[in-house]
Amino acid sequence: MKYIKVAGVVVFLLLWQLAGQINPGIYSSPTLVVTEIVRLFTEGGLLGLVFGTVATMLLGWAFAAVIGVFTGFLIGRYRLASLVLEPYLVALYSVPLIAVVPLLVIWFGIGQTFLLATIVVATGIMLVFPTAAGTRETVRVYDQVARAYCVSGRHFLFKVLLPGALPFIATGMRISVQRALMAVIVGQFLVGHPGLGTLLSDARVRLDADEVFAVALVALAVGAALTALVGWADRTLSAWRPEVTS
Template sequence: MTTGSSTDAASRSSEEPRRPFRISRVRILQLSGIVVFLALWQVFGGRKPEWYSQPTRTAGELWHLLGAEEVLPYIEGSFWQLLLKSLGALVVGIVLSFIVGVILGFLIGRYRVFRVALDPYLAAIYSVPRVAFVPIMVVWFGIADRFLAGGVEVPLSRFVIASVVVACSVLIAFSTAAGVHELMKEYNEVSYAFNLRGGKGAVEEWAGAILLVIAFLATAAGWLSLIQGVVLVFATVGLLVVRDRHMFLKILLPGAVPFLATGLRIAVQRALIAVIVAEFLIGVPGLGFVIRDARAAYHTDRLFAMALLLMVLGGTIVTITKAVEARLSSWRPKAF
């Protein structure tokens, strides 16, 4: 026994020193690749800086943007204020997308009538290029960079927020529906095996579906205000959830959390793209408008600086969402 334990200890001690060397070698290779890339960019960019810029020029322009009190002469606010506008629209859009996507996902995954009724239309909306919705959304939401909510002026663009919702809510809904539907299949198998399956509740499902259709049509026809229509939708969903509250709280919600986290991680990446593209297209003050102005002025250094900043911002967001996803999915068994 002593010989075996000493052998195991010796093997472990012989393996431990190798790990830091392996990790450091990977880091050295990564840093070497970055250094080589920057050196080549500096050399070749010096031949035509108006086309390719240079790392030194890009870093200088980025430093200038971060410290400038006014980025553009015809737009008030510093670069940080424009950044906060873009991030604010992103956060509000993601929150709304999460609410809409989770509600739709649970309805589609849990109830067959909603899956049959809504799934084809959501798939059609998801397949349409987002640019096709721009003219309609401009008519609906306008191009102003602020709006009133309950008498309070919000310094954000409704168009940009709506662009994020259109780009992300369906994606979150599909991810949630896939998780809920998979859980329902396993639940039904166990219920059949132990003869515990009750009624299907088809009457309640159809009643909920009819109420949702009535709420949508009444809001579209102007019989109900938007707030009243939203309240009716939430009340209908609430009734369905109350009927199945034990299943939602103890089975579906905990089991669907990893799917929600995965959908949210992908949606956040799309949300950043939606914000920049929306600001670029209609000229809403934000990071996208800075890129638009730099493109119009052939300001190559600023274009590369903004691209570098968005890379860092996107990488930070992805890292945070991956950490949240790993935390929420830690209970799932690992695949080997």
């Protein structure tokens, strides 16, 4: 199976190289893209732009995680909060990010605050529903046991609810990290804040397919690395959970 996957990648790269030979201005090619990535690293300050983009993304993602997890706990734990908030959250989840961006520009301007707000709006909602589902499931399974042992209040939150919902929260974090990276790049693309999105915007104006593909591949690599890091953190934090054996 592994060899089939490798062969598929090789065939794709060969076909892409062939298409690039036919029309390099539109399709580019793997060799041209690699050359462009090297040029951006050596001459275009790509490393600094990547670090700036990731730093902004992580800060906004942290805010989104706090807001999303807290809201998820509320609607998962309290029925009244679910009845009041959940319809609006479902509606917000259905709204495309690009439709909210003009309002965010009006409210926050085009600086760093705008980028952070864009990330929070794009990713916070993706953490609400997994957290709520994990909270409801934990309450369903352990609430009666906790009451029997007089575990309530703060102890119930930190000893039962949070550990029980952690796998669901981790799923939301793995899904939302890619969305957070996309949000910050889209925000930079639209308002011109320095980062990977600005490189894409400049390349689009110049109709430079090589640079567009190069930045897209760098963003893909950054997203894959962040997803792997979140997965590793989840496995580390969840090491205490017993493995299910058949």
